[in-house]
Amino acid sequence: MSHTPPAQPTATKLISVFLIDDNEEFCTVFSAALSEDPNIRCSRCFTRCEHAIEFLQQEPEKPDVILLDIELPGMWGLDAIEPLKKVSPHSHIVMLTIHDHDRNIIRAVAAGASGYLLKSSTPAEVLSAIEATMTGGAPMHPIVIQKLLRMFPIQDIQDTDGDITEREKDILRYVVEGLTIESIAKELNVAYHTAKTHLKHIYAKLNVHTRSALAAKVLKQRLL
Amino acid sequence: MSHTPPAQPTATKLISVFLIDDNEEFCTVFSAALSEDPNIRCSRCFTRCEHAIEFLQQEPEKPDVILLDIELPGMWGLDAIEPLKKVSPHSHIVMLTIHDHDRNIIRAVAAGASGYLLKSSTPAEVLSAIEATMTGGAPMHPIVIQKLLRMFPIQDIQDTDGDITEREKDILRYVVEGLTIESIAKELNVAYHTAKTHLKHIYAKLNVHTRSALAAKVLKQRLL
DNA sequence: ATCGCAATACCCCGAACGGGGTATATCCTA
DNA sequence: TAGGATATACCCCGTTCGGGGTATTGCGAT
Numbered sequence: 111m112s113h114t115p116p117a118q119p120t121a122t123k124l125i126s127v128f129l130i131d132d133n134e135e136f137c138t139v140f141s142a143a144l145s146e147d148p149n150i151r152c153s154r155c156f157t158r159c160e161h162a163i164e165f166l167q168q169e170p171e172k173p174d175v176i177l178l179d180i181e182l183p184g185m186w187g188l189d190a191i192e193p194l195k196k197v198s199p200h201s202h203i204v205m206l207t208i209h210d211h212d213r214n215i216i217r218a219v220a221a222g223a224s225g226y227l228l229k230s231s232t233p234a235e236v237l238s239a240i241e242a243t244m245t246g247g248a249p250m251h252p253i254v255i256q257k258l259l260r261m262f263p264i265q266d267i268q269d270t271d272g273d274i275t276e277r278e279k280d281i282l283r284y285v286v287e288g289l290t291i292e293s294i295a296k297e298l299n300v301a302y303h304t305a306k307t308h309l310k311h312i313y314a315k316l317n318v319h320t321r322s323a324l325a326a327k328v329l330k331q332r333l334l
Numbered sequence: 335m336s337h338t339p340p341a342q343p344t345a346t347k348l349i350s351v352f353l354i355d356d357n358e359e360f361c362t363v364f365s366a367a368l369s370e371d372p373n374i375r376c377s378r379c380f381t382r383c384e385h386a387i388e389f390l391q392q393e394p395e396k397p398d399v400i401l402l403d404i405e406l407p408g409m410w411g412l413d414a415i416e417p418l419k420k421v422s423p424h425s426h427i428v429m430l431t432i433h434d435h436d437r438n439i440i441r442a443v444a445a446g447a448s449g450y451l452l453k454s455s456t457p458a459e460v461l462s463a464i465e466a467t468m469t470g471g472a473p474m475h476p477i478v479i480q481k482l483l484r485m486f487p488i489q490d491i492q493d494t495d496g497d498i499t500e501r502e503k504d505i506l507r508y509v510v511e512g513l514t515i516e517s518i519a520k521e522l523n524v525a526y527h528t529a530k531t532h533l534k535h536i537y538a539k540l541n542v543h544t545r546s547a548l549a550a551k552v553l554k555q556r557l558l
Numbered sequence: 559a560t561c562g563c564a565a566t567a568c569c570c571c572g573a574a575c576g577g578g579g580t581a582t583a584t585c586c587t588a
Numbered sequence: 589t590a591g592g593a594t595a596t597a598c599c600c601c602g603t604t605c606g607g608g609g610t611a612t613t614g615c616g617a618t
Contacts, residue, residue: 255479288546322512323512325510325547325553326510326511
């Protein structure tokens with residue numbers, strides 16, 4: 111446990127933050143709150159994604175963190191993630207929104223967002239989340255995490271698994287890609303019958319009898 | 335954004351916390367740090383899981399949160415999650431450890447841990463995480479979240495998906511169970527050929543050509 | 559030195575798959 | 589009311605699968 115006093119300026123350079131939110135009052139209040147931290151400078155606010163993207167195309171000084179709302183006039187935040195990543199690949203994009211629906215979370219994470227915070231957070235929480243982002247973390251609101259966990263089937267892990275050999279895992283990797291035994295054998299440079307034998311062993315170990323059940327089991331229990 | 339002043343005692347009752355960690359110094363220092371928050375009372379510390387479980391069997395006053403280390407003499411924290419849940423079902427169990435290996439994280443979450451914090455967190459971060467737990471959140475260290483996200487296949491969502499009809503989803507549900515067309519047809523009370531036609535349409539829509547690729551795509555993109 | 563296991567390779571055969579058709583009834587929308 | 593999507597059903601045919609064998613080589617533990 112590192113007992114770093116919260117507000118002590120660490121010896122790193124300023125964290126530069128952009129804020130994209132169409133609520134002007136929120137922008138004002140929140141960028142002020144951000145600036146109270148000596149490590150953070152909220153450089154610019156935008157009310158539309160398009161403006162931010164346009165700006166970043168010509169601006170050489172990219173921000174470290176982009177706080178991005180979802181519901182915006184014009185291009186929505188979710189659709190702005192990829193364009194933003196394109197014009198500023200090294201910026202961490204953190205969603206900051208009231209929308210906590212599963213679909214939005216998935217889409218944001220899939221599109222490359224580093225974090226997903228809710229506007230119900232206190233500014234202090236957002237601050238520490240931003241700092242966490244800079245050290246390789248992924249800031250997520252606890253509620254969001256719980257939703258993510260519910261979305262993924264972590265149940266019945268580690269029941270029948272275990273003794274799948276490395277070679278068998280090689281086979282499995284191609285099976286979940288949908289390859290036939292013949293193709294798998296070619297990929298692994300072994301005879302058709304060899305790959306087939308391996309697969310038979312896998313079937314026995316995992317107690318499945320079809321390709322689809324196998325693929326399902328492998329993915330659900332993360333056997334790779 | 336709720337501008338709640340951080341240290342203001344909210345109108346809820348005290349959060350009771352148990353701490354299980356074999357490092358006595360850590361226990362002392364950390365329970366002291368916890369007690370600085372007026373909302374939290376670190377009621378007891380244990381150096382072994384067995385002690386805590388034994389104690390809770392007779393103790394009617396269950397804690398709200400149990401902070402649990404992983405590496406412990408005797409029973410390890412991961413194996414203690416389920417017994418603890420048994421003797422105190424309403425306690426939120428939050429791992430607090432230096433072990434950030436994927437396997438541990440998965441096991442903890444699967445066993446029912448509400449959160450997973452790292453000892454590299456500041457006490458303040460742990461405090462706010464505990465409070466988040468009480469309001470339905472799942473506290474996770476940002477690093478842990480990132481690991482979790484990497485573990486789950488969230489990639490290529492939303493490319494070819496979409497227009498799968500309800501009836502086709504019925505078929506899909508059985509396909510990922512590993513049933514043959516014949517069995518699926520029986521389950522749905524339609525002719526063999528009907529189920530087969532549906533499946534052909536699915537193949538075309540999702541652009542796959544094997545059962546295993548289909549199952550993989552369905553699970554990875556959560557088409558059900 | 560032997561036992562076991564993993565990896566390799568081959569044989570056989572009935573069952574199921576994949577992909578190409580065609581066809582009907584229904585329902586919703588344009 | 590005509591067109592489009594959906595659910596239903598059937599035919600054909602070559603390929604692949606699933607499951608049952610057997611067998612050799614090599615490595616690590618006993």
